[in-house]
Amino acid sequence: MTSLFPALADGPGERSEMGVPPDEVRGRVALRFGERSSTYGSLAGAAGALATRLRGAGRVAVWATPELETAVAVTGALLAGVAAVPLNPKSGEKELAHILSDSAPSLVLAAPGTELPAVFGDLERLDVDASATGSAPADESGDGDPALVVYTSGTTGPPKGAVIPRRALAATLDALADAWQWTADDVLVHGLPLFHVHGLVLGILGPLRRGGSVRHLGRFSTEGVARELSEGATMLFGVPTMYHRIAESLPDDPELAKALGRARLLVSGSAALPVHDHERIAAATGRRVIERYGMTETLMNTSVRADGQARAGTVGVPLPGVELRLVEEDGSELAEYDGQSVGEIQVRGANLFTEYLNRPDATAAAFTADGWFRTGDMAVREPDGYVRIVGRKATDLIKSGGYKIGAGEIENALLEHPEVREAAVTGEPDADLGERIVAWVVAADPQAPPAAEELAAHVAGRLAPHKRPRVVRYLDVLPRNDMGKIMKRALVADA
Structure with a gap:
């Protein structure tokens, strides 16, 4: 398939497709974590050197601390055609033991000096060198090859490993580029963890695929958000808890309001953003937060578009390439979208995972006979196509x-x-x-x-x-x- 990261490719052809001269791309800052940063040139060298070492390694675990090394580790694994298993550093030993046993990684990648829990035992460790130089091996990966194995939250049993193919990463990130008018000129700021889809795929791999830049706060703070947006960042990704803290701070922080007002795009996800926080932020900044909807198994399904109406309480319309339908309890599709009738969301498209690792039973149960994924999320759909989620089928x-x-x-x-x-x-x-x-x-x-x-x-x-x-x-x-x-x-x- 075409490289996931044209800006890291060895030849000038793919880079020039972004409309930016190759030399300018290589000198552009790709990643910044606090005081540490990496240009596309240095990232290509570090990730390329790591990819050479990982070639043929099978699955590799990544101790996903909010550091530059985590981004280099995942990028290097993807350049090597190796599936990365991001691990939550806050996970308990029982959960970690399950994930390690289930995914059976050949080694674990971590930042130098990081202390790993005893549950890793004799698993080989490889420290990531963010300053290394080298060239990645030729990319021979196919669209359907595994890119990531991301474990679900485990609310109904032990966490399941969703196998996300390379085509799903490309499909979701390109669909979001269309919906959000996301380009190489955008600079993203976020403070999300890097072991899940929102923080890692959207927040790190998204800017890298576009040839843009990401500034990670390490730990979220309203002060950090204000600083980065005041210094040229154009987009902010957050979860409702973060936007709630922003809304609470705005009355006493005019500089924060001014900084948010400069942003091109404020995006919330992972849970519904309460309407009153939407309204407080809009009133103070003149900018409306837009929401999108996705999950581990599907990456992104819908979003409010940058050129569309930012309507509080909705997650927008289906992204390009995503089919979405609402179904009754008997599996029949809702006949019309009236903004009132509740149905379960089912989706189909290139953005879907391929399987739950080692769980053919769970994989089969997750899909209908004609290939639609049962999300378990309940929603209504407005006559103009906007989707409004009303909760989980199991709990809401x-x-x-x-x-x-x-x-x-x-x-x-x-x-x-x-x-x-x-x-x-x-x-x-x-x-x-x-x-x-x-x-x-x-x-x-x-x-x-x-x-x-x-x-x-x-x-x-x-x-x-x-x-x-x-x-x-x-x-x-x-x-x-x-x-x-x-x-x-x-x-x-x-x-």
Whole structure:
């Protein structure tokens, strides 16, 4: 296939396709982590030298710390035609042991001086030299060859390794380039972890495929965001927790508001961004955050386009090359898009993973007979094609009084109440309704939380009476994972 990274190719032909002279590309900064940076020329040398050592190595694990070496490691593996298995440095030993046993890497790549947990045992370690020089071997990889094995969060059992082919990386990143008008002139800033699709594929491999630049904050801070956007960065990628902190900081930080106003594109993903955070950011900066929708197994499926309407509460339209449909519980496709009827999202396209590693049973169950992937996400679709996700089929679809209700829209309504800081919605058994709606609320003032009756009336007035919470439970904080997603199974287990 064509090189995943034209700017790192040895010959001038592919680089010139970006409209930038080869010498200028090689001198351009590709990656910056804090005070450390790498130009395309130095990255080509370091990743090329590593690729030569990795050729034929099979799968390799990458200890995915937020450092320059992680980006060099994954890029080198891809140049070598070797599948990389990014590992979360915060994972517990039980989870790490499962992933290492399941993926059976031939070695682990890490930054020099990094201490690895004892669970790695005698697995060969190779320290990544970000200053090495060399040339990558000839790329003989095919479109369907594995590029990454990314492990799912394991909410329904041990994490499964989604095998992502090279064609999926190219398809998703090129589709996003179309949707976001993403070019080599863009400079991306983000502070996301590098062991998952959002932080690694979109945040690191995306700019490298475009021939652009990425500035990684190491650790997210509003000060870091303001600094980088004030110094020429054009795009910001974040998760809702980050944008919530930005929204909270804006009233007292005019420099942050000014910096965000300079950005060409503010993108949120990995979970739904509450509408009230959308509105607070837009009011303070004049810029609207756009959302996209994807998952480990599919990479990206939809997005609000840069040249489209940034509509809070939606994840936009299907990306080029992605087929998307909503289906009823019996598998039949929803006949029309009315903005109200809820169905499960199924997708098909070159962006899909090929299999769950060593799990043919799970792979078969994930696909329909005609090749559509069952996402497990529930959504409605507007007449103009915009998709609005209302929750997960397993945890967010509540069947109450004969209605199918998505938890997400109730959460957004609750978050519009001025006395609610955080909210989650689940269902629990009810002898009369089948399921009753339960709201889990973190109050803006824990000493004076809004009354349950007030919150129920607030939701009923914005949505419909049957969508009001029947039970309200107050918490000091909602349980979240590393990506800021609320862990609803933990809520239900503690109820």
